[in-house]
Amino acid sequence: MYDYVPGKVDWLAHNLEVEGERAGAPTLGRVMRHDVVRCAPTDPRTAVLESIKGSPYPFAVMTSADGTVLGRVPASALDPPSDEPVWDVAEPGPKTFRPHHAVENVARQLAEKDLRWAIATTPEGRLLGVASREDLERAAP
């Protein structure tokens, strides 16, 4: 016999499939998108800025090699572009959310902190996706 010690909350926080009466409830994990620009701390600012300009987001997420979120890199911090690495203009340790949180709760927390974007991670801090406050509010019951 085995004991999955981290439990149901760990399963939910990895955005894995679930069953049950509320399995289809709107959560951050259902709304988030996966196409945000990811960059490494050593990536040159010019390249990251170009990637951001080609994306629907005004920022990139700086991650380690295993996908752990290290910081948020706003496009505005990369202007004027240079070949310096992005790490020293990144906002370190951005607020993150687990994907099983209800959209209305995430939207409320963003509004309280005047934030426009939610970054979803696993319990280990690995990037799962991002969602805008507008999309979260639209999905709220």
Add this chain to the structure above:
Amino acid sequence: MPSLSYRDITMATPIGLDQLLELADHGAQVVEVLPADDYAPVHLPGAINLPLRQLDERSTAVLDRTRPIVVYCWDSL
């Protein structure tokens, strides 16, 4: 109703997510031991509900002892 004595108790091996996924791929039975009110809204795919307070010989008779059994609760606390 028959109940389990301490002699029947087998200590479960602690596992994490990766091992759970591997065991599930090999036909493990997944058991949520939370109350039915916690199980009903959301649970792991295919998990059956055997609330901890109702565990006895009769309730666990639904389990296939020849296959791995993985139990879980809400979290590690």
